[in-house]
Each structure stands twice: as structure tokens, then as C-alpha cells.
Amino acid sequence: MRIWDLHTHFASTGLTAEQRAEKLLRVADRMGIERLCLYMGFPWSQDPAPDKFRAENDQVLSVLPKWPDRLLGFVYLNPKHVEESLAELDRCVKDGPMVGVKLWVAQHCNTPEVDRLVERAHELQALVFQHTWLKVMANYPGESTPLDFAELAQRHSGMPLVCGHTGGDWEQGIRAIAPLKNTFADLAGSDPVAGYTEMAVRELGAGRVLYGSDASGRSFASQLAKVHGADIPAEAKKLIFGENLIRLLTPILKAKGIKF
Template structure:
């Protein structure tokens, strides 16, 4: 079974950029049936609010991966909407031109419902790019709390998608936004989800397929923060049809990113 991982950070906190490390990642991925990885960049390296130069360096890291294994890595460009329209559009254009960026990756820079997100929507429209938004439940959790100003609850990601129905949104981190997040975006046809991050909690894959349909679910790992054998195993072990499994693990990404 072919697998495409839409959510990876091969270079994280400055580590993983050496050619031998990338080759090892490529080899390990191939052994698991992974035919391609989408790199989202070293998005935490410069803190929550990277400047224009830092965003460019993060995206150059993606280019580095693609130069070494052009048939294996695709990438989304990391943008900081708080820097304004001019900076956002310039970097998006640079990434599309230089790296053939396939989408936009947004991390914990601002809340997804913030007004500056209009710059992202403009870039997404202009360059025909999907927007992958880091999303995690904010309400009532006992664990590590990230301020709402930078952490997007599924309600915030849904707000962005509702304001810009013409923009394709991928709400990232299935275990992070959970059952409530799936319900939040069910009636927003421009929103899909990825299965990255968190522990492989039972029932979530099945619920996502039941509520959204398998066409709106992408396999993602959040590598190296998660183990790909586990993140793939949770899909292989889910109580869904083989056809839906294939859609999640490869077909949906192939269509979205034009892999064939």
C-alpha cells in the first residue's frame, strides 16, 4: 500500500538537515511504504513569531530537502500573517517559484480567527494553495496551555474557513482537536483534516470518516514528534473500509498535491 505523509518536519529545531540524516529518513520511510513526505519546515526554530528573513530560512530548509530527494519531498511554505500582506505575498511567491510549494503551513503565530489571516486567504487564492492550520483544543485541558492568542482552537480554524469558503483548509492534528473539532468543521466543505500528532486514541479515525467522509481525511504523522509506524498503524487498524484507508493514506494527498 502506498502512503503519503502530508505532515512532517524532517528538520526540527535545527536537527535533521544533514544529507546522511535525510537519507536515513528517506530509507526508513520507504521501508514503511511511504512514497513521499510533505515537509512543513522547522516552524518552531525561531519561536512563535518569525520575521521575514526567518520564514525564508525555514522555507529554504524545505528546498534543501527537495534538492536532495526531489521525487520524495514536497513542501508547504511557512508564512507569518502578522507581518502583513506585502511580506506574506512576497514569500508565498518566492516559495511557489523556487520550491514549487504545494500549500501554506501556519503554526502558532496567531489565532486562526485573527484579521491578519486575510493575507493568508489572499495568498491561498492567488497561488491556488491549500492552507494547513495548526489546531489544538484550547477549552478546559489540564495539560500544557498555549495562549489563545497564538493557539487555534477548532472553532478558530472553522471561523477562518467560514470567512473564506473559497480557500481549502486542512485542520491539522486529529488527536489534538478531537471529536469536538471534527463536529466543528463537519458542515464546512472547504475543510479537511489531517491525522497528525497526539497519541493514537481509539475511535477518532472511525468518527472522522463517519462524520466527514474519507475524502476529507489526510494521513499525517508530525514526524519526528511522532513515530510513523504508530501513526500509520492507527489507520491500518481502524475499523474502516480498505477503500477509505487507501484514500486516507495516499489517494487524497495525490489528488490535492497533483502527485501523479
């Protein structure tokens, strides 16, 4: 069974990007994970200025050549800085090796500024990953909810969009994105509670569910358990662990000549 991890960050220890990436891959090897999508650098920033998100992307770019068959990079952008983010998207995806876009908590994703980034990503065939969460104690000021994400997805119905963490409160997140066939649920980051993956498969179909870990913020083992332990058919597990993500990334991987 091929396992591609949609959602990873550098290991939390190590002096250099290479040391942190090597540690992350060493643990992934023990878990049988074939490829990792890597984004954001260290120390990360919730609302990075352009020089900061460029520096974080440089950290990711620096390790991709050493492990070209293991790591896939997503460019970290801040919609508060649209022109600089568009330039960074071109630098890292159009003219660089990255294959996706990471949007976090600087700006709500249903705002017009995000549309320009999503449209350019679509032109470049890059997969867009938008963090979402519903927090009991209130979200960060610019943090998107699954409902915000649904608004974005409605405006861009012709392109695939990933709902990061499925909103944290996954029961509400799954319901929010279920009618939107261009949306995909990311299983990463929350606790491996019973029923999460089963509900996602039941409401969305196995073809719209993606395995991710959020390592090193979460362990690979706990996040793999969400799929391994789910009461779903083996064919559904194959789709979730790798086949869905491979399908979504195939156009840009082929365009860049990345073997998979």
C-alpha cells in the same frame, strides 16, 4: 496502497538539512511511505521574524532538488508579518517548487491578517495547512483552535483548508469542522487511540480525512496505526493514506510539472 504523508518535519538529529532529510526518508522507506510533505526548519520558532521564517524555508528548499520524487515543500509563514509573508509565498510557491502553506501558532487564524495569505495561496493553488489545538492547560497565546479554524473556513468556502491535528481534542475538532465541506481533517500528532479515524470517517466522510504523522515529533508507525488499525473499509483507507491528498495537490503539481 499509496501513502503520502501530509505532515512531516526534519529529523531531530543531523548537522545539516540534507542529513536530517535523509534520516527522515530512511525511516519512511521502512514504513512504505511514498511521499512526504515537509515544512519548517530547525531550530523552529513559534513566532518567527521574517528573516527567521525565510531561513527555515531555505532549509526545506535546499533538500527538495535532491529528492524531487519523495519530498514536497510547504512554505512556513507568520501572519504577524503580512507583507513579508506574501513575498515569501511568492518566492517559495509562485517562483519556487513549494506546493503548500504551513501556518502555526504565531497568530490566531480567524484574524483578518490570515485572510490575505489564504487568498494569495488560493490564487497559486497552494494547499493551506493550519495547526489547531485545544489544550487542557491553555493554548499558546496565538494558537488556533478548531473553532477559530471554522471561522476561517467559513470566510473561504471556495478553497480547501486543512485542520492540523483535527484540534488535538479530535472529538471536538471533528464536530467543529463537520458542516464545512471545504475542510479536511489531519490525523497527525496525537496518540493512536481507538475511534479517532472511525469518527472522522463517520462524521466527515472518508474523502475529507488525511493521513499525516507529524514526524519526527511522532513516529511514523504510531500514526500509520491510526489508519491501518481503524475499523473502516479498505477503500476508505486508500483515500486517507494517499488518494485524498493527491487529489487536493493535483492542480498545483500539474501546474509545476511535478510527476506523481
